[in-house]
Amino acid sequence: xxxxxxxxxxxxxxxxxxxxxxxxxxxxxxxxxxxxxxxxxxxxxxxxxxxxxxxxxxxxxxxxxxxxxxxxxxxxxxxxxxxxxxxxxxxxxxxxxxxxxxxxxxxxxxxxxxxxxxxxxxxxxxxxxxxxxxxxxxxxxxxxxxxxxxxxxxxxxxxxxx
Numbered sequence: 073x074x075x076x077x078x079x080x081x082x083x084x085x086x087x088x089x090x091x092x093x094x095x096x097x098x099x100x101x102x103x104x105x106x107x108x109x110x111x112x113x114x115x116x117x118x119x120x121x122x123x124x125x126x127x128x129x130x131x132x133x134x135x136x137x138x139x140x141x142x143x144x145x146x147x148x149x150x151x152x153x154x155x156x157x158x159x160x161x162x163x164x165x166x167x168x169x170x171x172x173x174x175x176x177x178x179x180x181x182x183x184x185x186x187x188x189x190x191x192x193x194x195x196x197x198x199x200x201x202x203x204x205x206x207x208x209x210x211x212x213x214x215x216x217x218x219x220x221x222x223x224x225x226x227x228x229x230x231x232x233x234x
Contacts, residue, residue, distance in 0.1 A: 100221045105139050105211055106132035106162060111222055113146075116231040125169040128207060128225065132162045137213065145200055145208040153209065164209070 110131040117124045128146060134157065141153040144166035154165045178186050200208050205225045211218055 100208070100219050104132075104220055104222075105209075105213065105218070106135045108132045108222070109161070111224070112226040112228045114228045114231050116233065119234045123169075125167060127231075128166045128168070130164040130209075130222070132164070134160055134162050140212040142210040142212060142217070145210070146202065146206075147204075166207075 108130060111129070113126055113128045115124070116127055126147070128144060141155050141164055143150050144153050144164075146166065146168060149168055151166045151168055154167075156163050178189055180186050200221075202208065202221075203223075205223065205227075207222045207225060209220045209222060211220070
């Protein structure tokens with residue numbers, strides 16, 4: 073009977089240890105995957121009430137190796153990174169759209185009027201502990217996912233759209 077208990081305890085303890093190791097901060101690369109020339113963020117406000125967000129822009133020299141940029145983590149959120157080349161400069165952007173709480177759910181007696189409501193975002197919080205001027209970039213080199221912590225992101229002027 074003791075042997076059966078030991079067989080169950082070992083796999084369960086291994087699962088618990090593995091789950092806690094996933095919660096800890098990922099190992100960051102000490103060197104940036106590209107030479108970053110500028111990194112800043114803009115708050116932006118849309119033309120409609122309640123539509124706003126944060127746009128993070130990272131300008132860098134064109135990479136010498138094949139890098140596939142994946143996501144950016146900022147302010148307990150994650151979005152896909154968009155990349156484009158302009159005049160031999162790599163521009164990475166991450167757009168964090170923020171909707172006001174009243175835009176999330178429409179409550180109505182007629183269920184047809186509630187069409188378009190989005191379910192709440194129940195995804196897990198990111199496991200990185202970041203300050204307001206820090207972000208984490210995830211990218212792939214030779215099919216291996218890597219992370220780089222970007223510090224000292226500067227705040228630029230707010231952009232107002234009409």
